[in-house]
Amino acid sequence: MKITVVGTGYVGLVAGACFAEFGQKVVCVDYDRQKISQLNAGEVPIFEDGLEDLLTRNVAAGRLSFSHDLPVAVPGSDVAVIAVGTPGKSGGETDLEHFHRAISDVLANIDSRLILVIKSTVPMGTAARTREWVKQITNPDQRIDIVSNPEFLRQGSAVNDFLNPDRIIIGGDSRHALRLMREVYGPLEKRNIPVVLTSNETAEMIKYAANTFLALKISYINEIANMCDHFGADVTKVAEALGMDSRIGPSFLEAGPGFGGSCLPKDVKSFVNSSKKRGYTFRLGKAIISANAYQRRAVVAKVKSLLGSLRGKRIAILGLAFKANTDDVRESPAMYVIKRLHHSGAKVRAYDPAASAPARREVPRIQYVNDAYAACDGADIAVLLTAWDEFRNLDFSRIHQSMAQPIIYDTRNALNRDQLGKLGFVYFATGRATLGDAKQHVETVAAVARKKRKAKPARKRGPAIAGIN
Numbered sequence: 005m006k007i008t009v010v011g012t013g014y015v016g017l018v019a020g021a022c023f024a025e026f027g028q029k030v031v032c033v034d035y036d037r038q039k040i041s042q043l044n045a046g047e048v049p050i051f052e053d054g055l056e057d058l059l060t061r062n063v064a065a066g067r068l069s070f071s072h073d074l075p076v077a078v079p080g081s082d083v084a085v086i087a088v089g090t091p092g093k094s095g096g097e098t099d100l101e102h103f104h105r106a107i108s109d110v111l112a113n114i115d116s117r118l119i120l121v122i123k124s125t126v127p128m129g130t131a132a133r134t135r136e137w138v139k140q141i142t143n144p145d146q147r148i149d150i151v152s153n154p155e156f157l158r159q160g161s162a163v164n165d166f167l168n169p170d171r172i173i174i175g176g177d178s179r180h181a182l183r184l185m186r187e188v189y190g191p192l193e194k195r196n197i198p199v200v201l202t203s204n205e206t207a208e209m210i211k212y213a214a215n216t217f218l219a220l221k222i223s224y225i226n227e228i229a230n231m232c233d234h235f236g237a238d239v240t241k242v243a244e245a246l247g248m249d250s251r252i253g254p255s256f257l258e259a260g261p262g263f264g265g266s267c268l269p270k271d272v273k274s275f276v277n278s279s280k281k282r283g284y285t286f287r288l289g290k291a292i293i294s295a296n297a298y299q300r301r302a303v304v305a306k307v308k309s310l311l312g313s314l315r316g317k318r319i320a321i322l323g324l325a326f327k328a329n330t331d332d333v334r335e336s337p338a339m340y341v342i343k344r345l346h347h348s349g350a351k352v353r354a355y356d357p358a359a360s361a362p363a364r365r366e367v368p369r370i371q372y373v374n375d376a377y378a379a380c381d382g383a384d385i386a387v388l389l390t391a392w393d394e395f396r397n398l399d400f401s402r403i404h405q406s407m408a409q410p411i412i413y414d415t416r417n418a419l420n421r422d423q424l425g426k427l428g429f430v431y432f433a434t435g436r437a438t439l440g441d442a443k444q445h446v447e448t449v450a451a452v453a454r455k456k457r458k459a460k461p462a463r464k465r466g467p468a469i470a471g472i473n
């Protein structure tokens with residue numbers, strides 16, 4: 005079978021490499037010539053564990069190639085997989101420009117019966133609309149089957165997720181297409197991985213229902229964490245005990261600053277938006293969006309309440325990526341937090357093991373440093389926002405000595421609280437009891453600052469800024 009995959013982002017590239025690994029002949033196409041040149045030179049433009057090996061092996065075996073020339077790649081294909089980006093627009097709309105362009109370019113170059121596989125995450129009802137559109141723009145005797153084949157790949161572990169999925173979803177109304185798609189995924193089905201054959205609409209719904217459920221689970225534990233803060237309970241214990249209930253399960257119960265990334269925030273908004281268009285109010289979806297927005301705002305509010313005024317305060321930020329093991333800062337809670345802190349007059353110094361460059365492009369005005377120690381040096385508070393393993397292994401006694409005030413706000417509950425307590429840190433977390441008394445430090449520092457101000461000759465003050473104490 006010959007498969008053309010359009011789009012070489014983490015979904016398209018991983019899917020293409022894995023289809024080749026299953027023994028199919030695959031061409032990965034992208035309009036970005038530079039990306040294709042990189043791939044042809046053996047360079048991998050994104051970091052995904054295990055991807056480089058997979059690409060090298062399948063290119064060497066002659067099963068996998070890359071091209072920017074869609075008219076050359078498509079002819080002779082049995083299957084065309086659309087895996088281009090579908091970014092979110094304001095109001096929950098989805099930008100389908102690349103998706104439509106990819107399909108019309110594929111259709112302009114086909115020479116035989118084709119299965120058009122939608123792997124990009126598209127709003128509910130897109131497969132049906134695409135089927136109608138395809139009918140209008142193609143020959144009546146041209147047979148094109150539309151299959152919805154959503155993916156559930158996490159950035160950072162996409163190869164493993166593709167090769168070891170919990171299930172494979174294939175939606176469509178043509179027996180021929182469903183049979184061929186089962187053949188493509190044959191090596192996984194042979195390993196008893198369940199294949200769910202269904203309609204396009206149900207396949208689309210499964211994708212949104214799954215991602216929204218994950219978002220719901222995270223928002224749920226975040227809300228419970230906020231309740232724990234009020235009642236003196238420990239959310240990590242609550243999550244552990246909830247996870248022991250086989251009906252609930254242990255994953256996606258880590259409280260923190262809220263979910264981010266290129267998928268969950270966009271997908272929940274799109275799901276709410278699709279339901280609204282059909283005249284239904286998806287109340288729970290709206291609640292997830294609101295709870296998630298609150299969670300990142302709450303981080304800023306907590307820092308403000310700890311330090312009093314933020315003007316001139318030195319704040320160390322540990323982690324910028326939306327989760328550990330990626331350099332992606334899209335919709336990252338950390339990006340929101342640094343923008344707000346900066347706008348409130350704080351001096352923000354940030355470190356991330358991988359995401360400083362993309363963060364700097366989005367927020368150039370703060371200071372980016374090369375390690376966590378440099379970020380914490382002289383800081384009034386250190387705020388951990390991404391749970392990189394590296395942060396767990398820091399020399400905290402060195403950090404304790406170098407900070408102006410030894411206050412750590414661990415928004416991800418990632419650090420060893422007892423160890424930090426013993427070292428004399430004031431430790432704040434999400435849904436866990438605080439160790440030590442921040443006020444004592446903040447008041448001492450404020451008193452020193454007052455003394456310094458008194459010693460200096462008085463300067464004319466600017467107007468007060470709204471929202472800042």
Ligand code: UDX
Pocket residue numbers: 155156157158159160215218222255256257258259260261262263264265266267268326327328
């Ligand atoms: C997600 C889905 O998991 C995947 O199935 C889909 O195909 C794409 O979207 P990804 O965006 O890579 O994958 O990230 P994921 O690991 O799901 O984490 C999403 C966000 O939730 C991150 O910001 C993460 O930090 C946060 N999260 C996750 C929590 O705050 N707590 C948790 O317990 C789990």
